Structures are given as structure tokens and as C-alpha cells.
Amino acid sequence: MSFCFNFDLSATTNTDDVQGKTSSTDKIDIVAKPVNESGCPAEAVKEAKEHFPPSDSLHLLDDAIYETLTIGTLPPLHFLNETVFEKTVYEREDTENILCRTAEQRSDLISGVYEGGLKVWECTYDLLEVIEREGETFGGKAVLDLGCGTGLLGILSLKRKAREVHFQDYNSTVLEQLTVSNVILNCQDDDCDNDDDDDDSKGKNKGTTDKEEECKIKLKHDTRDLFLQRCRFFSGDWRTFLILASSQDPSLKYDIILTSETIYNTAYYPALHDTFHKLLAPRGHVYVATKSHYFGVGGGLHLFETFVQERGVFSLNHLWASEDGLQRHVVVLRFKKESH
Numbered sequence: 415m416s417f418c419f420n421f422d423l424s425a426t427t428n429t430d431d432v433q434g435k436t437s438s439t440d441k442i443d444i445v446a447k448p449v450n451e452s453g454c455p456a457e458a459v460k461e462a463k464e465h466f467p468p469s470d471s472l473h474l475l476d477d478a479i480y481e482t483l484t485i486g487t488l489p490p491l492h493f494l495n496e497t498v499f500e501k502t503v504y505e506r507e508d509t510e511n512i513l514c515r516t517a518e519q520r521s522d523l524i525s526g527v528y529e530g531g532l533k534v535w536e537c538t539y540d541l542l543e544v545i546e547r548e549g550e551t552f553g554g555k556a557v558l559d560l561g562c563g564t565g566l567l568g569i570l571s572l573k574r575k576a577r578e579v580h581f582q583d584y585n586s587t588v589l590e591q592l593t594v595s596n597v598i599l600n601c602q603d604d605d606c607d608n609d610d611d612d613d614d615s616k617g618k619n620k621g622t623t624d625k626e627e628e629c630k631i632k633l634k635h636d637t638r639d640l641f642l643q644r645c646r647f648f649s650g651d652w653r654t655f656l657i658l659a660s661s662q663d664p665s666l667k668y669d670i671i672l673t674s675e676t677i678y679n680t681a682y683y684p685a686l687h688d689t690f691h692k693l694l695a696p697r698g699h700v701y702v703a704t705k706s707h708y709f710g711v712g713g714g715l716h717l718f719e720t721f722v723q724e725r726g727v728f729s730l731n732h733l734w735a736s737e738d739g740l741q742r743h744v745v746v747l748r749f750k751k752e753s754h
């Protein structure tokens with residue numbers, strides 16, 4: 415077997431600060447794993463699996479340190495601070511062994527092993543801003559947050575009354591330890607969200623106030639179950655996710671697919687494109703948020719756009735682009751009339 419690449423490369427990105435978001439001007443360390451001649455990861459990919467939140471899921475939030483993201487008129491979005499994982503790496507259930515591997519290798523992504531879902535990547539913020547600006551509505555719609563990581567995009571659609579929201583991430587540890595926790599964290603009523611004017615650390619909540627206690631009680635009794643009833647969680651690579659999802663429900667179609675920072679590896683494009691093709695409703699659309707180029711793994715918008723054009727199934731329209739630094743974009747895909 416020959417390998418296309420096997421190297422360890424880093425890139426530094428400078429990003430604009432978006433109001434209310436956590437700063438993520440950090441270094442992106444990508445460890446590219448060997449891939450075989452056909453471009454597939456040399457290690458076995460992770461088989462898709464559905465995850466069911468534990469019935470006592472509130473314990474996932476014990477000692478949670480979380481942050482709150484506020485963008486324009488969007489409802490506040492809460493998510494676990496990524497340092498939670500650094501501090502508790504050896505106490506957590508991690509059958510995939512990704513928490514210690516990423517901590518030891520200090521990498522944001524180990525291709526084919528850990529695909530980066532433990533932190534919020536900056537294009538997620540871009541996509542949230544575009545959703546706000548475009549006035550996207552989620553009410554009554556079926557939504558897929560593909561490559562969800564923290565799940566902020568899917569959580570927004572839940573809060574905006576999507577009929578059902580499916581979260582998919584490559585890593586089961588990410589889903590079980592982070593995505594599900596974040597969904598539960600967001601079950602509090604929006605009027606329970608911290609909006610204390612005298613809070614200096616606006617957008618970041620640490621510790622527990624009386625108001626939070628009150629909200630936790632509410633959260634226990636009502637919204638959590640209503641939220642979770644509308645959610646499903648899947649781990650595994652896109653190829654097997656597609657097989658699993660379609661075998662469970664051959665008529666499954668999503669009105670909206672949201673995906674951020676998932677086109678960095680050209681080896682995954684066929685599986686990603688097939689997932690869009692098979693699971694998008696005829697009149698649905700896919701939002702893709704991405705950087706122009708990903709150092710270390712080589713993918714990016716231009717290569718993805720070329721791939722989409724060659725397949726001839728979707729039209730691709732540019733919605734937004736940043737001007738400075740490492741360029742970032744949001745594009746939307748829709749079926750060409752004859753293709754669905």
C-alpha cells in the first residue's frame with residue numbers, strides 16, 4: 415500500500431472577532447494520517463452508530479463550565495468550554511481514546527481518528543451570522559447538523575422550532591460527551607438564559623447563580639424531554655451514516671443540512687456529496703461554511719466547488735466571504751432542477 419501523505423503540519427489563522435463569540439484565533443494543528451491509493455484513510459473508518467442520551471442525562475452537566483454565544487437576534491446558545499476536556503481528560507469515558515491522544519499530540523484534528531469536533535471552529539460563527547442575516551426559518555423543518563461537533567447549528571434550529579434535528583459527528587466521544595451535553599444545556603427556557611446586565615463577563619457564565627438553579631429545576635421538568643424527543647444523534651463516517659440512516663428510514667429527507675468546516679479533506683468529498691444527494695429533500699438546501707484552504711490536509715472551497723460542478727447535481731451559490739486573513743466563506747447548495 416502506498417501513502418499519499420504522512421506528515422504533521424501546522425497553520426496559524428487570524429480570524430475576525432464576531433461579537434459575543436469566544437476568541438478562536440488559535441493555531442490549528444492538523445495531523446494528517448496516511449491515506450491509501452484511492453484516497454481513503456488507511457485506518458479503518460468508524461462505523462456509524464446511533465446514540466441515545468442516558469435517562470439521567472442531567473449528570474452530564476455536573477461541574478459544567480459553559481459559555482454563551484449571542485449573535486444579533488438569535489437565541490443565546492450555550493456550550494461547554496473546551497478546557498473542561500483538557501482538565502478532566504483521564505476521568506472521562508473515552509472508548510475511542512481521542513481525548514488523551516489529542517491532549518498528548520496537542521492536535522485539533524487527527525485525520526481518520528479524531529475529526530476535530532471537540533471545539534467550536536470559526537466558520538460556525540460565520541454560518542450563524544449568515545443564518546441571522548438571511549432570516550432562515552427552521553419552524554417545522556427536518557434539519558441535519560452534519561459534522562456537528564459542539565452542535566451549535568443544530569441547537570439553533572431546535573430553539574427555532576425545527577420539527578426534528580439530527581446531529582452527526584465522526585466521533586462517538588464528541589457526541590456523548592459534548593453534543594448531547596450542549597443540547598441539554600440549551601434546554602433551559604430562553605428567559606432563563608443569563609442576561610444579567612451587571613455581569614462583567616458578558617457571554618460567559620461560570621459558577622451557579624440562584625437564577626441558574628431555578629432554571630435547572632425548570633430544565634429537569636419540562637423542556638429537556640421536549641427537546642430530546644426531537645433529536646437523534648449519530649456517530650461514524652459519512653458513508654456508513656448514510657447507509658444506517660437510509661436503512662432505518664428509506665424516506666428520510668432533510669429540509670436543511672448545516673455543515674461547517676467539513677470540506678478540508680478531498681478524500682471525503684465523494685461520501686459527503688452522496689450524503690447530500692441522498693438525504694436532502696428535493697426543495698431543500700445545504701449551507702456549507704468553510705475556509706478557502708486547509709493547510710495540512712489540502713481541501714478547501716475551490717476544490718470542493720470543482721468537485722460539485724463535476725458531479726453536476728447541485729448548483730452552488732456564494733452567500734458570504736470574509737475579506738481579510740485566511741479567507742472564509744458560506745455557500746449554499748440546491749438541487750439543479752433535473753437532479754432530485
Ligand SMILES: C[S@@+](CC[C@H](N)C(=O)[O-])C[C@H]1O[C@@H](n2cnc3c(N)ncnc32)[C@H](O)[C@@H]1O
Pocket residue numbers: 529530531532533534535536537538560561562563564582583584585650651652653673674675676682
Ligand atoms: C473541523 S470539525 C468541525 C466541527 C463543527 N462543525 C464546527 O464547525 O465547529 C469537522 C467535523 O466534520 C466531521 N467529519 C469530518 N470528516 C468526516 C467523515 N469522513 N465522516 C464523518 N464525519 C466527518 C467530524 O465529525 C468533525 O466534527
